[in-house]
Amino acid sequence: MKQTMHAVIFRGPLDFGIEAVPLPHISSNDILLKVITCGLCGSDLRTLKFGHRKVTPPFIIGHEICGEIVEVGSQASPAWKTGMRLAVAPVVYCGVCIYCRQQRLELCESYQEIGQVWPGGLAEYVAIPADALRRGVINPLSPSIDMVQAAVSEPLAACLHALEKVDFSTVRSAAIFGSGAIGCMLLQLIRKRGVQTIILIDPNDDRLNVAKIFHPDATINTNDVDVVNEIKTITAGIGVDAVFTATAAPIVQEQAIAISSHGGQIIVFSGLPKEQAQVRVDYNQIHYHNLRISGTSIYSPDHHKKALELIENGKINVKDIITTYPLLDFISGAKAALNGEIIKAVFIP
Ligand SMILES: [Zn+2]
Ligand SMILES: [Zn+2]
Incomplete structure (x- = not known):
């Protein structure tokens, strides 16, 4: 095997690129994956822009990984075999x-x-540490699954977890803030749950236009109109029964409450930048309108498994939200994603 590989190195806010680095070293309990595809997450975009408190540069980012085992540590479980193809989601639970x-x-x-x-x-190879093999979210890939689409299984798992927070029996209308990958997947998933009117909200026309292939009943560009008034108009003054916040804008949290119908459910999907996380909330609206606000983050291994099944069986269209790039073209793919020209970049080393 060769000794160096190409990898995306994050060096600081808006300072990143492809570099040649040594192949990852694995210890006796780890495995080495040859990366086949790796998606660029919304959280990666935030890291590229602003840095991340848990990422110490220089560092290889990327966590929506599909690959093939090329080396198994001498002490690793015999369940792992070279040639096995895996989808690796990043979360490693503490276990205690x-x-x-x-x-x-x-x-x-x-x-x-x-x-x-x-x-x-986001590299040619990635070491999967023993902790992840024991307590992480790793699922084998069936031979028939598309490896580009399978890279989206991680964010889809988070969507499936979010849907569990919703009582759909009373939801006739819904609004989704953010027409990124999460918004496009939520739109399809909640349509299947029988929601009749789904409104997609975003400040970027490019992204709203791509999302139109998933047939939202209305789209709202927040730069053009007042979203609260617009939703009231569309829903004859009632508001929507479910709101999903799949964007990290603080104002959206206030708007989510303002556009909810009585008995409305708000799913807080996206976190906020730490220094902007204190949001003004009108508790009287929560009280008098009988609102229910649920947070949701990460997922369980079962959600990830289910996400892979949906992709493999074509039960969700992730193909049309993905734009692929060779890993060596990382800069152009990342820029397109940062500018909102594309919805989801998946890189192929
Ligand atoms: Zn992700
Ligand atoms: Zn724990």
Whole structure:
């Protein structure tokens, strides 16, 4: 095997590129994956722009990984065999907190991530550490699954977790803030749950236009109109029964409450930048309108498994949200994603 590889090295905010680096070293309990595809996540975009408190540069980012095992450490479980193809999601649960012990892994209070604690998958090879093999989210890929689409299984797993927070029996209308990959997948998933009117909201026309292939009933560009008034108009003054916030804009949290119908459900999908996370909330609206606000983050291994099944069986269209790039063209792919010209970049080393 060769001794060096190409990898995306993050050196600081808006300072990143492809570099030649030594192949990852694996210890006796780890495995080495040859990366076949790796998606660029919304959280990666934030890291590229602003840095990340858990990422110490220079560092290889990337956590939506599909690859093939090329080396198995001498002490690793014999279940791992060279030639096996895996989808690796980044989350490694702590295994000891109260939630892990209750098998409510998606609530783990101190999970760690590949691409933050351990070097990530935007590279030709990635070491999968023993901790991830034991307590992470790794699923074998069936021979028939498309490896580009399978790279989106990680964000799709987060969407499936989010949907569990919603009581769909009363949801006739919904609004989704953010027409990125998450918004486009949520749109398809909630349509299948029988929601009649789905409104997609974003400040970027390029992204709204791509999302139109998933047939939202209305799209709203927040730069053009007042979103609260517009939703009231579309819903005859009632508001929407479910709101998903799949964008990191603080104003959206206030708008989500303002556009909710009585009994409305708000799913807080996206985190906010730490210094902007204190949001003004009108508690009287929550009280008098009987609103329900649910947070959701990460997923369980089961959500990830289910996500792979949906992709493999063509139950969700992820193909049309993906633009592929050779890994060596990382800069152009990342720029297109940062500018909102494309929805999801998947890189192929
Ligand atoms: Zn991701
Ligand atoms: Zn835990």
